[in-house]
Amino acid sequence: MLSHSDFRQKAKSLQIDRIGISAVKPVQAAVQNTFRHYIAQGRQAQMHYLEAHLEKRFDPTLLLPDAQSIVVILCAYSQEEGTPYNPHISLYAQGKDYHLYVKEKLFALAEELPAGSFRCFCDTAPVLEKYWAEQAGLGYIGKNSLLLNPDLGSYCFIGILLTKDRFDSYDLPLAESSCFRHPCENCNRCVEACPAGALQNGLDANRCISYLTVEHKGERPPLPVPGWFGCDRCQKVCPANQNIAMPGHTEFRASERLLSLTEENILNMRQEDFETTFADSALLRAGLDGLQKNILAQPHKK
Numbered sequence: 001m002l003s004h005s006d007f008r009q010k011a012k013s014l015q016i017d018r019i020g021i022s023a024v025k026p027v028q029a030a031v032q033n034t035f036r037h038y039i040a041q042g043r044q045a046q047m048h049y050l051e052a053h054l055e056k057r058f059d060p061t062l063l064l065p066d067a068q069s070i071v072v073i074l075c076a077y078s079q080e081e082g083t084p085y086n087p088h089i090s091l092y093a094q095g096k097d098y099h100l101y102v103k104e105k106l107f108a109l110a111e112e113l114p115a116g117s118f119r120c121f122c123d124t125a126p127v128l129e130k131y132w133a134e135q136a137g138l139g140y141i142g143k144n145s146l147l148l149n150p151d152l153g154s155y156c157f158i159g160i161l162l163t164k165d166r167f168d169s170y171d172l173p174l175a176e177s178s179c180f181r182h183p184c185e186n187c188n189r190c191v192e193a194c195p196a197g198a199l200q201n202g203l204d205a206n207r208c209i210s211y212l213t214v215e216h217k218g219e220r221p222p223l224p225v226p227g228w229f230g231c232d233r234c235q236k237v238c239p240a241n242q243n244i245a246m247p248g249h250t251e252f253r254a255s256e257r258l259l260s261l262t263e264e265n266i267l268n269m270r271q272e273d274f275e276t277t278f279a280d281s282a283l284l285r286a287g288l289d290g291l292q293k294n295i296l297a298q299p300h301k302k
Contacts, residue, residue, distance in 0.1 A: 002069075004169045007109070011073060014108050017152060017246065018074040020136025020171040024067045024162075027058040031131060038202070045205040047215055053126040060127070064119050064162045069170075071161035072129075072136040073109070074147075075102055077248035078155035078241070085254040086261060090210065090230025091155065093282040094254035099123060100280060101251055102159040110161055118163040129158040137171035140182060144190040144234040145203040148183065150174075153241035155248065183240060190234035195224045199234065209233075213294045214286050220297035228266070228294050229286055255281075266291050 004021060011019040036054070044050045056062040060070060077092055079085070085094050092098060099122050106120035121127050130147045134140055139149040146154040174180050191199040198207035205211040209231035212220060225231075235241055257277055266288070269277075274288040283291065 002163075002165045002167045004167045007071065007167070011109060014105055015249065016073045016105055016109065017076045017156065018138055018149060020072045020133065020138040021167050021169075022070045022072070022132060022135040022137075023166075023170050024060050024070055027128060027131060031128070032058050035128070043202070043204045043206065045208075045211055045215070046217055047205060047211070049126075056126040057128055060162055063125060063127070064164065066164045067162050068166045069163050070132050070136065071109070071163065072133045072138055073102070073105060073159040073161070074133070074138060074149060074152060074156040075105065075159070075249060076152045076156050076244070076246055077252040078153065078244050079253055080247045083247075083253060084259055086258045088226065088228040089258060089261075089283070090232050091235075092157070092252070093229055094258055095250075095252040095281075097280050097282045097284070098157040098252070099282075101249070102157050106159045106161050110163070113163060113165065117165065118161060121160040121162070122157070125160075127160050127162075129160055132160060133158055134173050134175070137174055140174060140184075142190070142238065142240065143184045143188070144199060144238065146235070148238070148240040150240075151245035153244050154235050154238060155241060155244065187239060189237040189239070193233050193237040195233065213290070216290075220293045223294070223297045223299065226298045228263075228291055229283055263295050266295060 007021065008019055035057070038044065039051050061067050075098070077098070085091065102122040103120055106122065110118050110120060123129065130141050133147050139147045142148045142154065144154065147156070147158060148154050149156055196207040196209050198204050198209070209223060209225065209227060212223065213227055213229050213231070269288060271288055275284070278284055286294070
């Protein structure tokens with residue numbers, strides 16, 4: 001049996017900003033039904049991977065037989081005021097690709113666990129990461145569909161460590177506290193701020209600017225606002241992001257190559273140069289062709 005406090009101390013030594021631990025159990029039936037309804041409505045757009053492996057999403061033991069515990073970590077990426085950034089690119093994609101960075105933290109956290117007794121995930125497997133972050137007491141899912149942590153706001157990446165080990169204690173969801181009140185209850189700022197109306201009655205990826213500029217394949221519809229990659233408008237207006245407790249990791253700061261990037265650079269860039277320049281960047285997700293389409297779809301472009 002593992003010590004909850006020892007694991008928490010190790011996470012702190014690795015500069016992991018927040019950690020929570022939940023016992024493995026099937027995902028709540030209401031959450032399963034909501035997810036299935038979301039898919040049935042087609043609100044996932046072209047993200048067909050969300051339709052696959054539903055049973056694994058709802059039962060972590062199908063990803064790791066005999067799994068007993070889910071360790072959830074958060075790494076902050078919001079930077080101190082005045083830190084340079086490229087305003088055309090979502091804040092999460094300014095620096096090092098979070099998939100690489102968070103997985104490094106996860107494997108370092110698990111280095112003393114027996115081989116074959118754990119698996120590490122960061123947005124790379126059918127895991128309901130935000131749900132498990134809620135279950136591990138790390139926050140609540142807001143109307144903008146993002147995890148809102150009381151200290152880090154929504155500017156944080158989620159990592160999952162699934163292990164066959166049990167812990168001597170587990171964290172509880174914030175909602176189980178008698179004094180908990182969901183902060184989104186009387187707030188509609190993100191819904192009103194979305195220029196595409198993507199948050200009406202929950203997230204509709206078909207309208208979401210972040211989806212359209214990162215995940216969407218094929219020609220872009222005309223974008224309602226300028227943006228090369230992603231969109232942070234729902235995060236910028238969220239009250240949970242107004243008093244963040246700590247700056248994000250320096251690895252997520254804007255690189256010089258991003259700060260100097262222009263529309264002309266992107267439109268004239270060769271594929272091999274793009275792959276070399278952004279080898280460890282989340283911009284690879286959209287690809288050079290996607291970035292070029294995003295620029296041409298902006299309101300000021302013909």
